[in-house]
Amino acid sequence: MKLLEKGYLGTCQIRNRSVMTAMTTGFAGLDGAPTEQLTRYYEERAKGGVGLIVTEIFRVNNVHGVAFPRQMYALNPMNVQPLAQMTARVHQHGAKIFAQIHHGGSTNAPEMNNGRIVAPSAVPNVSGIMPDPLTLEEIEELKQQFIGTAAACKAADFDGVEIHGAHGYLLCEFLSPAFNKREDQYGGSLENRCRLINEIVQGIKAVCGKDFPVGVRFSCDEHDPFHEDSLKLNDGIEIAKCLEAGGADFLDVSNGNYFCPHSENEEPYSYAQGCREAETKAIKDAVSVPVIGVSNIKSPEVAEKLLQDGACDFVGIGRQHIADPEWIKKTAEGRPEEIAHCIGCLYCFESLMTVGYARCSVNPKMGREGIFHDDPVKDGNGRKVAVVGGGVAGMEAAAVLGQRGFDVTLYEKDSKLGGEVNLAAATAPYKDKVGWLTTTLTKAMEKGNVKVCLNTEATPALVKEGAPIAVFLAAGGKPIVPPLPGIEKACLAADVIRGRKLTGKTVIVGGGLTGLETAEVLFREDPDMDITVVDMLPKIGMTMYPPIYDDVVKQMNGKALTLCPGYMLKEVTDNGVKVTKTDDQSEAFITADNVVLAMGTRPNTALIKDFEDAFDRVLVLGQTAKNPGRIATSMFDGYINARAFEF
Numbered sequence: 020m021k022l023l024e025k026g027y028l029g030t031c032q033i034r035n036r037s038v039m040t041a042m043t044t045g046f047a048g049l050d051g052a053p054t055e056q057l058t059r060y061y062e063e064r065a066k067g068g069v070g071l072i073v074t075e076i077f078r079v080n081n082v083h084g085v086a087f088p089r090q091m092y093a094l095n096p097m098n099v100q101p102l103a104q105m106t107a108r109v110h111q112h113g114a115k116i117f118a119q120i121h122h123g124g125s126t127n128a129p130e131m132n133n134g135r136i137v138a139p140s141a142v143p144n145v146s147g148i149m150p151d152p153l154t155l156e157e158i159e160e161l162k163q164q165f166i167g168t169a170a171a172c173k174a175a176d177f178d179g180v181e182i183h184g185a186h187g188y189l190l191c192e193f194l195s196p197a198f199n200k201r202e203d204q205y206g207g208s209l210e211n212r213c214r215l216i217n218e219i220v221q222g223i224k225a226v227c228g229k230d231f232p233v234g235v236r237f238s239c240d241e242h243d244p245f246h247e248d249s250l251k252l253n254d255g256i257e258i259a260k261c262l263e264a265g266g267a268d269f270l271d272v273s274n275g276n277y278f279c280p281h282s283e284n285e286e287p288y289s290y291a292q293g294c295r296e297a298e299t300k301a302i303k304d305a306v307s308v309p310v311i312g313v314s315n316i317k318s319p320e321v322a323e324k325l326l327q328d329g330a331c332d333f334v335g336i337g338r339q340h341i342a343d344p345e346w347i348k349k350t351a352e353g354r355p356e357e358i359a360h361c362i363g364c365l366y367c368f369e370s371l372m373t374v375g376y377a378r379c380s381v382n383p384k385m386g387r388e389g390i391f392h393d394d395p396v397k398d399g400n401g402r403k404v405a406v407v408g409g410g411v412a413g414m415e416a417a418a419v420l421g422q423r424g425f426d427v428t429l430y431e432k433d434s435k436l437g438g439e440v441n442l443a444a445a446t447a448p449y450k451d452k453v454g455w456l457t458t459t460l461t462k463a464m465e466k467g468n469v470k471v472c473l474n475t476e477a478t479p480a481l482v483k484e485g486a487p488i489a490v491f492l493a494a495g496g497k498p499i500v501p502p503l504p505g506i507e508k509a510c511l512a513a514d515v516i517r518g519r520k521l522t523g524k525t526v527i528v529g530g531g532l533t534g535l536e537t538a539e540v541l542f543r544e545d546p547d548m549d550i551t552v553v554d555m556l557p558k559i560g561m562t563m564y565p566p567i568y569d570d571v572v573k574q575m576n577g578k579a580l581t582l583c584p585g586y587m588l589k590e591v592t593d594n595g596v597k598v599t600k601t602d603d604q605s606e607a608f609i610t611a612d613n614v615v616l617a618m619g620t621r622p623n624t625a626l627i628k629d630f631e632d633a634f635d636r637v638l639v640l641g642q643t644a645k646n647p648g649r650i651a652t653s654m655f656d657g658y659i660n661a662r663a664f665e666f
């Protein structure tokens with residue numbers, strides 16, 4: 020496989036063609052030094068066989084360059100030694116490590132930057148805040164900060180650096196005519212817009228030596244419909260040539276900017292694997308330096324195809340390295356079927372934005388590598404345990420218990436495993452990625468010799484027959500059905516997703532992901548259907564991560580979809596729904612032939628007492644215990660309860 024062949028970025032030999040692209044984790048210290056958590060996270064990926072790790076962003080100053088509170092920073096001399104420890108920990112497993120150097124430009128938050136944000140020009144940022152254009156003196160200072168950061172990274176034994184010129188951040192803003200309106204030597208012509216990056220590259224070479232690899236990540240197409248002059252692929256090709264001429268040892272080709280609600284950079288569900296092949300190939304064909312191509316890659320076959328097609332010299336892979344740090348090792352050892360696939364849910368980015376550090380839906384160990392470094396102790400000794408419920412929490416618990424050597428029986432009332440994941444996967448063909456999790460967990464359960472009883476409603480009496488020493492109750496959630504007049508006339512979103520046919524005008528109550536996906540399902544059956552989505556919250560999709568909301572809604576462009584936020588359901592009648600407006604309590608009526616409830620789920624507590632009465636040890640998992648259920652929380656619940664189980 021070409022994927023497993025060694026290659027070069029500048030003078031740096033990389034053991035294979037896989038590059039873990041930069042991904043901010045929020046695991047660095049507040050002082051910008053690497054923590055044990057961060058080091059362990061990178062070390063695990065190095066151990067898993069990746070060729071090159073490009074770290075998350077390093078800031079270059081604390082004045083206007085802070086993008087995240089927990090962000091790497093190399094210009095504090097105190098941080099060099101811990102950074103050197105980190106690179107050594109990566110190197111001991113044969114991987115190489117480059118530092119990504121960054122300035123967020125106008126995407127930075129004023130509150131983290133002394134109230135002031137900067138950019139090439141005064142173009143408002145996505146929140147409407149006007150940045151200060153950088154003066155020539157400030158540009159010179161900034162250049163020295165990039166160069167100084169690279170020198171500090173070299174001192175800490177990094178193998179090279181990558182300058183972050185992508186995604187709408189400062190250096191991307193310099194490249195893009197939409198954000199760079201300067202009339203001096205840093206604005207206007209292509210050469211002028213590339214000047215700052217080229218001067219940084221040349222400055223680093225002058226200080227760190229010409230053999231020290233320096234590359235540039237850039238967005239070859241910003242895919243930004245809101246800014247007319249934003250970069251398109253043709254511009255990207257010219258930029259690539261100019262950056263090569265400027266001395267970059269390699270180009271890391273990305274897409275998109277953070278000025279758009281949609282994500283063309285971290286592609287959500289609807290994008291296919293390999294979706295950036297055309298863009299990456301266009302850049303590769305235009306330059307002779309090596310090209311790293313990112314392309315929503317989850318499987319080795321897709322990575323290999325991109326390399327064989329000559330679309331890139333190295334495959335840039337982000338999230339798949341979060342989901343399974345060992346994916347390249349499993350590929351090299353001929354065990355690709357054991358790879359846990361990233362499902363494209365973007366929970367990693369969502370959690371970074373909401374709680375300040377990344378977590379993964381499918382990998383409960385992500386960011387906890389230092390805690391769960393050893394395999395769970397194999398002390399089950401064939402003792403019997405039962406798992407009730409074959410959703411993700413139950414499957415994960417069963418797999419871990421099986422691997423610990425317990426004799427595990429899992430009961431699932433449905434005809435297949437997966438629980439609500441199956442429902443999500445059934446909403447659109449492109450949602451098959453969600454279903455990959457069921458495949459991953461089924462394989463893991465097979466490894467643990469878990470016995471599976473499908474089509475089996477687990478009662479305490481039935482489970483007792485197996486004489487388990489403990490029951491892991493993971494019976495999932497129950498749909499919320501409010502006790503309102505006429506509610507029995509409504510049907511459930513789950514029924515529609517499972518194939519119930521509806522005709523005529525439809526109201527969906529609940530504007531979260533399930534409600535919107537139900538609309539998508541209905542439109543696929545009848546593209547002319549008239550659908551209204553009602554929600555009591557002031558915005559439809561308010562609880563959803565914006566790129567995921569955008570990804571679903573764009574599937575329904577041009578359809579008769581009416582969004583009605585701020586209305587609370589009061590009654591279901593034979594010909595529609597009575598609702599009240601949440602702000603002024605005024606009443607309204609929406610006519611409909613069908614009413615579908617997508618109002619979320621609540622913990623399914625019905626079974627808990629029955630099982631607790633019958634067994635000494637009952638562990639309640641996933642949505643049975645917690646609300647609202649997310650894949651990540653259910654997976655972690657299954658993992659930790661099964662791992663920590665003592666008897």
Ligand SMILES: Cc1cc2nc3c(=O)[nH]c(=O)nc-3n(C[C@H](O)[C@H](O)[C@H](O)COP(=O)(O)O)c2cc1C
Pocket residue numbers: 040041042043044074075076119183185236273284285286313314315316335336337338339367368371377
């Ligand atoms: C949680 C997260 C953090 C990211 N942080 C960065 C970053 O610091 N620098 C960067 O250039 N790209 C960043 N990215 C983008 C990734 O490097 C990558 O380009 C993107 O995820 C698409 O590749 P993939 O489909 O293989 O994940 C981030 C992506 C994710 C999911």
Ligand code: SF4
Pocket residue numbers: 338339341342360361362363364365366367368378379380381382
């Ligand atoms: S959180 Fe979702 S998108 Fe992110 S790595 Fe995990 S599975 Fe992939």
